[in-house]
Amino acid sequence: xxxxxxxEGPVTLSEEAFLTINCTYxxxxxxxxxxxxxxxGEGLQLLLKATKADDKGSNKGFEATYxxxxxxxxxEKGSVQVSDSAVYFCALFYGNKLVFGAGTIxxxxx
Amino acid sequence: NxxxxxxxxxxxxxxxxxxxxxxxxxxxxxYMYWYRxxxxxxxxxxxxxxxxxxxAKGEVPDGYNVSRLKKQNFLLGLESAAPSQTSVYFCxxxxxxxxxxxxxxxxxxWLTVV
Numbered sequence: 001x002x003x004x005x006x007x008e009g010p011v012t013l014s015e016e017a018f019l020t021i022n023c024t025y026x027x028x029x030x031x032x033x034x035x036x037x038x039x040x041g042e043g044l045q046l047l048l049k050a051t052k053a054d055d056k057g058s059n060k061g062f063e064a065t066y067x068x069x070x071x072x073x074x075x076e077k078g079s080v081q082v083s084d085s086a087v088y089f090c091a092l093f094y095g096n097k098l099v100f101g102a103g104t105i106x107x108x109x110x
Numbered sequence: 111n112x113x114x115x116x117x118x119x120x121x122x123x124x125x126x127x128x129x130x131x132x133x134x135x136x137x138x139x140x141y142m143y144w145y146r147x148x149x150x151x152x153x154x155x156x157x158x159x160x161x162x163x164x165x166a167k168g169e170v171p172d173g174y175n176v177s178r179l180k181k182q183n184f185l186l187g188l189e190s191a192a193p194s195q196t197s198v199y200f201c202x203x204x205x206x207x208x209x210x211x212x213x214x215x216x217x218x219x220w221l222t223v224v
Binding site for chain 2: 004042043044045046089093096097098099100101102103
């Protein structure tokens, strides 16, 4: 079946550090891939997406590239801020359903 | 713009009680979903609907029932609540299309079963 695996957290970084959150997927076809962010006490917000191989999604300084050969969609940001502290979810969409990873908690210290 | 609205936002139930969560969307979307979110497990699909009058099971359907009598509403019912159903519940909707890139989420409903 379709599944998403993302790195366990929490990830703790200092402000302005480089961020990578790994995400790999297993899918029977060619899914669309997403990163969602959830700030404390809030719902999910779409952060970025990619719908086919080699697409790069980007938003608010975050980037992720759809790598079909490694079945990966790693999230990166060059310089994190305290306001980026949240839970990040990698997800794939296939067959009318959105499948989520377990989520990675990011904590950024000033 | 209301988008996807969930009610209630917070609820405490006693074991064995029943309740219904309501999800309403004003975007005329065909597809609607109910997820539950638990620590360390991400969001898991409970049930979903591909159109008015249709429902289908997701990954964790046991203990829940759903109905989609009107296109804009998707109800999630707990007939006999159990502590294992303590969770945050999210509803989502989207229009038809292959890429799933227009999925809208509600703000969540926090349910505690004691």
